[in-house]
Amino acid sequence: MKSNENEENNRIIQSAIKSILESIGEDVTREGLLDTPKRISELYSELFSGVGQDPKEFLEIGFSENYYDPVLLTNISFFSICEHHLLPFIGKAHIGYIPQGKVVGVSKLARVVDVLAKRPQIQERLTSQIADTINASLDALSVFVVISAEHMCMTLRGVEKPGASLTTFSERGDSDGVDKLRMAIYSEYPNELENMNE
Numbered sequence: 001m002k003s004n005e006n007e008e009n010n011r012i013i014q015s016a017i018k019s020i021l022e023s024i025g026e027d028v029t030r031e032g033l034l035d036t037p038k039r040i041s042e043l044y045s046e047l048f049s050g051v052g053q054d055p056k057e058f059l060e061i062g063f064s065e066n067y068y069d070p071v072l073l074t075n076i077s078f079f080s081i082c083e084h085h086l087l088p089f090i091g092k093a094h095i096g097y098i099p100q101g102k103v104v105g106v107s108k109l110a111r112v113v114d115v116l117a118k119r120p121q122i123q124e125r126l127t128s129q130i131a132d133t134i135n136a137s138l139d140a141l142s143v144f145v146v147i148s149a150e151h152m153c154m155t156l157r158g159v160e161k162p163g164a165s166l167t168t169f170s171e172r173g174d175s176d177g178v179d180k181l182r183m184a185i186y187s188e189y190p191n192e193l194e195n196m197n198e
């Protein structure tokens, strides 16, 4: 984003936050709230930095390698923002793929998770977008992605169930390969996968 555009967007966010604070009956001139609109606009540019960014760019540079067995990157911490309430959901992602001649640097997979998480999201779509990105970029035989996360919108409001976690799965490609990945991740993280029998 260009810096003028950036400044203009920050200004819009700041005035919106000020309006929200006024609408809930707050005095926006008191010391504690004075810089809150500015802090939130800075926070938002970080939380939503993935909007408009294509995660495939991180997987463009790969390495040719005669390796045709499962590759797992597990326990990737992430946070995202639920698009229904603009509250965070926080959890772990586990990614597995079986390459067919092309592998990528491990940090790149974590970057894919981050870019897709830093936008208004729902967990189901985040999971399938990660799987689709890897599938499309790596021409992998199989891809399997698991995400387990706690949603603040469920913890703080409505049903108020702290500690409940939502688990979502996406698989792409050859199903025997998917089974291998599923078992490999399952052996490391049995809790995440215990409810996966359909």
Ligand SMILES: [Zn+2]
Pocket: 082, 083, 084, 085, 086, 087, 151, 153, 154
């Ligand atoms: Zn929500």
